[in-house]
Amino acid sequence: MRFAIDTGGTFTDLIVGEADGSLTMHKAPTTPADPVAGVIDVLKVAAAAKGEKLADYLAQGEVLVHGTTHAINAIVTGRTARTAFLTTEGHPDTLVFREGGRQDAFNFTIPYPEPFIPKALTFEVEERIMASGDVRTALNEARLTALLKELPGKGVEAIAVCLLWSIVNPEHELAVGRLIEKHLPGMPYTLSHRINPSIREYRRAMSTSIDAALKPIMGSYMRGLDQRLSDVGFAGRLLVVTSQGGVMDAAEVAEQPVHLINSGPSMAPVGARAYCGGSDTNTLIVGDTGGTTFDVSLVRNGRIPRTRETWLGKPFSSHLTGMPSVDTKSIGAGGGSIAWVDEGGLLHVGPISAGAVPGPAAYGRGGTRPTVTDASVALGFIDPDHFLGGRMKLDRPAAEAAILRDVAKPLGQSVEAAADAIIELATEHMVQAILDITVNQGIDPREAAFVAGGGAAGLNCVAIGRRLGCRKVLVPETGAALAAAGALVSDLVAYHQAMLHATSREFDFAAVNKVLADLEARCDAFRRQIGPDAVFVGIDWATEARYPDQAWEIEVPLRASRFTGDADIAALVADFHKTHQEIFAVSDEASPIETIGWAAAVHCRLGATAPGRMKSHDDKAIGQDRQVYFKDTGWVKAKVASIDALAGDAVIEGPAILESGFTSIVIDPGATVARDGSGTLVIDIGV
Structure with missing residues (x-):
């Protein structure tokens, strides 16, 4: 059996992949003071439903996938480790200056946020490497050693190291790492060229700082989770959901916890693509409504967009993570x-x-x-x-x-x-969040389908669809736990990147292909590392490209893993223009392009390649019609039916309520609902 668990603000969701390929769903209240207790509670619910003792039930488990908000909660509540920031001499204000910008450009009464690591814990390192990779100032190891020995007395629990141009020549950062291990054995630290080889200094510094600050608390959390699951009988493989829409082994992600910041929301679009990817529309708008938040994401032409514009709070009023993650927008709107x-x-x-x-x-x-x-x-x-x-x-x-x-x-x-x-009003808040993520990327919601996920999604999914003018609303049969369902079918993913500047007019084939070959070698190493029970799926190649002198880059998928001639360059340029047009509704097809970064995401799969079907639980207690209130009709008699009872060619007209043990789907007057072959509810929202 395979378990996938998503810990939300109100409920902890569990999807179980049974040995026969079927799925079961379970929920239990989240325990905010001890999230692991909520995980064990929902496993107890599943074991009880099967009439088995917890230890016997868990002994059948091969894999447990866990989505957690523990990392982002630690940042928001300020419970991260006391971290020192080491940077090149003369550049102590990287985290202070950020990239500029503010939400209200002309309101100077709004203060800039404090740096993620305070100036009191920022230390300059005597060294300097140039953009060419040449060493201008050698690393002063004696001075650095003296500094390192002072850090424990300042209460430092972790160290973030971000030196200029380490992404071109990591010699000095590696030397700093060796000195930390020598003089402060056991001290967690992060080197920027390893965690985020990005050309943008602030974003690389933030990724490094967040990763280092999270290492002590997330290492403890992962060890505690692993131990407590073992204590109650689980002996299988523990995987954790990452911000990139994949999963990683718990031990590995504890060493790179920055990948966990957007862990929970990243799985909803994966679940939507798995269960609704066969829809006749190229764009799915995915809304995941839980008890605390409403998360919006997209699936476009079978791909889940990623972004580096991931903030720890409000844009410009907080800090960027600097790491690529599934493009989601979250607002405080949910059942609670x-x-x-x-x-x-x-x-x-x-x-x-x-x-x-x-x-x-x-x-x-x-x-x-x-x-x-x-x-x-x-x-x-x-x-x-x-x-x-x-x-x-x-x-x-x-x-x-x-x-x-x-x-x-x-x-x-x-x-x-x-x-x-x-x-x-809750519906309007959700609609505005959807418009922000769709219209800003050139998407007309009227040409998309709205996928409703989360336990509270059915309460207003028709209202949202009508307000957006969507073609239809889809509710997967696993929709009440869509993020957990996505985790169950997600791949083991490792994301590797490297920096190299290239232009389409003077393209350095040898240099670019060498970078791509190095990335492929790292992907192959990951494939060998994860074990023989994983099946290789493939590598997604991409580049960060822009028009010359443009301020920001966009991610463009690559058609192949190597560039062999002018035709490959022409294809990249054409794909860039197309992607730019889709996002910004403008392109300059006469212009060359330049790239600054290259990325490879290797995917390996454990278990089934196709999503399973939910076991039927036709609930005899459901079916008594009741009075329901709608603004335009007042109190009306609505038909109430079990979701499982809707099968074949059956069509139910609103007003109606479709119920299961996990959710209620409100079918407004004028709307109709049927169920397709995959078990997904297809709602025609009417006028």
């Missing part, structure tokens, strides 16, 4: 988002969330403030007696009382009107 009315009488939803503890008012666990979940209960979207398949009873009167007190009375509305306003 709290609704409130300000002093001016304006309704807000989120970004504050009730989370798993205390949770929405309907949970009866101490939460008193109204949330999106409470509004859904009050509107009849969620059956209080069938939440999580009946394992958790919800308190509808408590939900209605919270809405009445905090929203309905301040707005002078009825409870149902206030609840509808909460859903409508």
Whole structure:
């Protein structure tokens, strides 16, 4: 068996790939104070569902894939290691100056963020390597040794090393690494040319700093996770989801924890591509609605876009990670988002969330403030007696009382009107997030399909689709745990990159091909390292290219792993113009291009090559029609049916509610829903 677990802000999701190829889904509340406890809890739920003891159940497991927000949470809460930053003499302000820019360019009252590592822990190293790779100033090892010996007294727990032009000649960084190992044995450290060989100094410095700062806490977390899983009976291979949309061995990722920053959201588009990739549209807009956040991503022509514009918070008001990751946008909108009315009488939803503890008012666990979940209960979207398949009873009167007190009375509305306003505002927040990630890349949502994932996705997926004007809405049968489903079918991926400047008019075939050959050798080493049970899938080649003197690069896929002649250059230039046109709606086909970086992502697969199907769980308790509130109709009688009951050519017209033990799908009046051969719900949203 294979296990895939995604730890969210409210629920921990588990998808189990059974020995016969079928899938089962399970959920358990997340335990924020101890995320590993939530992982074990959801495994207990799965074992109990199969009528087995936990140890016996886990003994059948070959692989466990874990998606975690532990790394980003550590950064946001300031629980990273106290880290020293070593940089070239004369350049101590790399982390201070960043790349400039601010959200509101003319509002000078907004302060710039503090550097990720404070100036008090930034130290200059006497050395200098030039852009050519030549050494201008030799490394002063005696002075550096004296500095290293002072660091423990300053409380330093990790070291980030980022020297100028180490990506061309890493000699000095390697020497620094050897001195750290000699004089501070056991001290975690990161060398910039290894973690992120990027030409942009700030981004390389940030990647290095984040990686070093995370090493102690993520190393401890991974060791603790591995040990506690072993204690309860799991003896298989432990893999962890990375920001690049793949997985890595836990021990390896503990040595490169910067890859974990965007771990959770990166899997939803992988799941959407696996289960909805056969759709008749070239673009999938993927929305993953959990209890705390709404994550938006894309699948374009079968590819999942990546970006280096990954921020640790708000753009320009926080820090860039500098690392390539799946292009996602996250906002504080989900089932647990709290609704409130300000002093001016304006309704807000989120970004504050009730989370798993205390949770929405309907949970009866101490939460008193109204949330999106409470509004859904009050509107009849969620059956209080069938939440999580009946394992958790919800308190509808408590939900209605919270809405009445905090929203309905301040707005002078009825409870149902206030609840509808909460859903409508949450929907608008989600739509704006989608527009940001689509329109900014030249995508017309009207030509795309919206894939709804996450346990709370079905509450307003039709409303989102209508607001965007999408062609249709797709809900995979694994949609309630889409990120975990993506993790189950994801590949082992290693991402390698190198810097080399080249132009299309004066292309250095020998130099470029040497870089590509070196990258391929590193990919081959990864293939040999991961073991014989993995099947090689292939290598995705790409380059970072731009028009001459353009400020920023874009990633362009390469058609082949080597350049053999002018035809290959012409193909690269044509692909660049096309990609630039798709993203920015403009291109200059008469212009040459230049490249500054080359990348290779090697993919290897464990287990099945195709997604499995969910086991049918036709729930006899579902099926009693009930009153549901919609803004345009008021209270109406809606048909309620089990998702599993919708099969063959059956079509259900709205208003209707499709339920399972994990989610409720609201089919608004005027919409229709059917189920295709892969088990995906295909919703025609109507007008």
